[in-house]
Amino acid sequence: MKKVYLAGLVVTLITVLSSCESLDQKAAKIHNHAFTIDTHVDTPYHLLDKDFDIAVAHPFVEGGSRVDFPRMKEGGLDGIFFAAFTSQRERTSENILVARSKADELIDSIYAACQKNNDLAEVALSVEDGYRLEKEGKRAIFIGLENGFPIGKDILEVERYFNKGVRYITLCHTSNNDICDSSTDKDGAEFNGLSSFGEEVVPKMNDLGILIDVSHISDSSFFDVLKLSETPVIASHSCARAVCDNPRNLTDEMLVALAENGGVIQMCILDDYVKAPDTTTVGYQKELDLHARYRNASKMSKEEEDKLWDEWRQMQIDYPKDKPTVADAVDHIDHIVKLIGIDHIGIGTDFDGGGGLKDCVDASQMMNITKELLKRKYSEEEIAKIWGGNFMRVFTEVEEYAKNQKMALN
Ligand SMILES: [Zn+2]
Structure with a gap:
């Protein structure tokens, strides 16, 4: 026996x-x-640190970096959007100039990092570049501008950023700016959607072939953009509000509209967007306090803001969160697929900007998401759509529209 x-x-x-x-x-x-792409990481901030070498695989430590070229390769990630992020400050002409030079510095640092390591990665400017680099076994590094604040109210800046290689613009960040209302401004709506300047920015982006990123913008701004844009849009890093009630996530009504628009939502793996946090811990209270103080960041000096970021990093070390899991995140994919089908979902982690799960801590662990999808019986073809096919379809449409506009003008 x-x-x-x-x-x-x-x-x-x-x-x-x-x-x-x-x-x-x-x-x-x-x-x-498949061509795999993560459409949102904040890694460029690390590039400004001269001790950070993106060509070296870093072991993961809490509060440390989550993306470098070797870890991308290990995680089977072909492409990525590096965000040139600037935080929203008071909308004075002086602050706009400071944000502009910061965004430019971040973009320049992306080019420098790729040029230095051109055997590993290159800056990609088009869909074609992405696929070519995949064949060459190099990482394709696309550039996004997170927050339209550096544009100010100067429409010519949109084209200057296109010429610098920017291929999407997240219209705003955590507060309202001159383009539109944010989903999280502490004072609520200012324009009830897009501003009149924002109504110039959207068609300009269409004409140039810049993807419109609706992550961070308010619900009204979202519907205004959809009404105005001639091309499908993206949410570069957002989740489903029906699964986790957070203003940064998209409601079912927004998701249905996004599908009608032909666009794509790129699932974010930032804990608070994936799963409602445990509000009883000391760490949560500390985080609330830091959030409240960050909302006044627009009035802070650069030093005060840097200090706040240091406190944030320290808090993550002192009060490590019980993070959600890949399974929690894939619940968002399940919900979205059930609601609007397989053609409108992708992945944008927000690594180095708060993203990371218990069992997907950095770019080397991307395949854990794939394995969860396989466990839930998604087919190879469906997973390829999620990992890049859907996003590249939208990107192609945006490129084609711009090409046709240019031809019509000539
Ligand atoms: Zn963001």
């Missing part, structure tokens, strides 16, 4: 082990075949 039992156990173990292995192999195969 015992022998039979043991033999049965061994067979079960072997079956379990081999099915685990095949899940890893299956995930690796999908990443090999």
